[in-house]
Structures are given as C-alpha cells and as structure tokens.
Amino acid sequence: MLNEKNDLAIDCCLLAGRLMIESGAETYRVEDTMTRMAISQGLIGTQSFVTPTGIMFSLGKDGSTRLMSIKERWTDLEKIALVNQVSRKLTTNELTIEEAYEELQRVASANLMFPFIWQLIAAAVASGSFLILFKGTWWDVPAATIAGGTGFVVVTLIHELTRVKFFAEFIAASVVGSIAFLAILGNLGTDLNTIIISGVMPLVPGLLITNAVRDLMAGHFVSGVSKGAEALLTAFAIGAGVALVLSF
C-alpha cells in the first residue's frame, strides 16, 4: 500500500517536471517544484537531477529511482503556470495526490496554444513595431510586417515538416532577407538593414538566452551551458540565413 502511494507520488513529480522542462521552465524551478511536491507527500530527502534532455529523480536510500527522458522542448508559458498552480494546491492540501495526477495528465494532453493565425498576426505586428523602435521610417513598416509574418509561417511549416529546428530557422531567415531585398528592389522600402533586423526578431531565442543565464547563475552548469549552446546555434542559423541573402 505504502509502495503504491510512493509510486504515484514519483509519477506525479516526474510528470510535473517533464511538463515544465518541455514548456521551457528554468531548471532550478523544476527541481524546486518536484522537491516541494515530494515533501507534501511525506517523502523527505528526495534527490533530483534535471537537464534539458532528461530528469533523474530518486526517493533516497530505500526508495526507487526513476528516469524520464525529454525529447522535445518548446515555449508554452501557460503550461508552466498551470503546473505551478497544481503543485501549489498539492502542497496546501487542496488536492490529493490522485487528483493532482489527473489534473497534470489533463494539462499534458491539452493544447492550450493560441490559434496559429493569432500567433502569425502577433509576429507580423511585432516586426512592424520593431521597425519604428529601431528608428526606421513609417514607409518601411508594411515591408517589415510582411517579412516578419512570412518568416514566422516558414519557420513553423518547415519545423513541422523536417523536425530540424536549426534548418527551419536558417530557411526562415533567408526568406526574410529575400523579402526585404525584393521590397527595396520594388521601391517599397528604403532601409534594407532595419527591415531585415525587424523581420528576424520573432525568430530570436529570447527564452533560451534568459534561461541559460539564470541556470548558470543558480549553479546548474549542465543545463545552462546546453541551453546557451542551443541559443547560440539558433542565433548562428539566423545569421547564416541572412548572410546568404546579403552575399548576393
């Protein structure tokens, strides 16, 4: 009986950890959440080791140790908030462990993302607004809006198709560059540089950069360095895609 309960608690902690890592939470927050959930179930002295590609979680000297591998990561801030809510309720005893597990499974299978068309509009609007913040002229705004929106569509489509993130970013950046170039040729834009910079902003790995630094500062060097490497590769893919267009 006791073992069954422990098993459920471990499953619950691991599921919460997996959901948070997949949605892009910071490593120290994941470890903290897992430990708090375990303590609320009377499991003292648990140990966890969290990296962006897998979680190890142990119950201590007379319990079992489990491993959970993580295949994919994306950015979904709402899921992080939901998992956080469940763990808060579990620690204040508003939920039993069974209810919490059910709740987490519901969160895992739900698709909470904004509709794609909203994201597309957001990316386009952000690119257009960035152009003004980067001291561009109002005349260039339509070109930047179209470039940013198209870049976002291309990165999503190619990522669905090939599952290679860096390739998708490379192609999207070169598409943004080509659109900006065509806009200049067609006399619809004046400043090539500002249009390209604004157009690639939706592709910039902001979450990765922020998290990499915070993980490094919290002493999680494995996660920090690997997230930093992912951000660097993304930045390089974007830069190479733009460079490809510029070199013509």
Add this chain to the structure above:
Amino acid sequence: MTWIVQGILSFIIAISFAIIFNAPRKKLVACGVVGMSGWLIFSGFTLVSGDSVQASFAGAFMVALAAHILSKRFRMPMIIFSVPGIILLVPGGLAYNAMRNIVENDYLTAIGFASKAFMTSGAIAMGLVFAEVLMQLIFRYLRKRKTASHIT
C-alpha cells in the same frame, strides 16, 4: 510625442511576444506593461548616458524588478512576465551588423560589433540577476520583520 509612440509600440511588441510564447490570456496586459517599462527605461538611459550597454543593464533590471513584483502579486512564475519583456532589449541590430560585416569580409569592423553585442547580452544577464538578488533580500527582510512583530 516620440516617447508616447515608443511606449505604445513597446507595449504592443511585448503583448505580441506574449501571444507567440503562449502566456496565460488574462496576463497579457501585465506582460505588455513589463515590456514597456523596460524599454522606456532603456531608451531614457540611452539618451542620458549615450551608452547602450549601461542602458541595457538598466532596462533588464527594470524588467526583472517589474516581473518579480507581478509574480508575487499574481502568484505565478516570474518567467511568464520577464520573457516577453526581455525580447525588446536583445541586441538584434548589433548581431546583424556583425554578421553583415563578416559576409563582406570586413572582419575588423565585425569584431567591434560582435564584442558590443556580447557586452550587451552580458549586461542584460547581469541586470536580471541583480534585480532578482535585490528582490530576494527585500522579501527576506520584510518576512523577518513580519515574524518579529508577531513575537512582540
């Protein structure tokens, strides 16, 4: 006038990125306010000191401060509010100029831009961390005072 336009545009950008990163729907406006305050501090500081590295530090500090306060207020992870705000400060232009000069075989100019971009990202990171440490100290102090007043 330009300040109002910049404020509105940075608000819109932060909300747009909150949508792309799928922030909780009821907190979109809060994300926008964080981004706007960070950008206004950044551009104000650029005007005063003329150095974008220091200004990035100040902007990131402001973003993290606002995000921390909002995360305590709404009882949500801080990352939800800080990520859409930080995007505004990312040195995209510098990184682009570095890349462009490398393509044009002008490596010396490229190194200048790349170092500046590196320094700026470092400053953003330091701003985030400083604000977090400061907030932790303040909250610890407040909690201590609270328990002390309970005892007396």
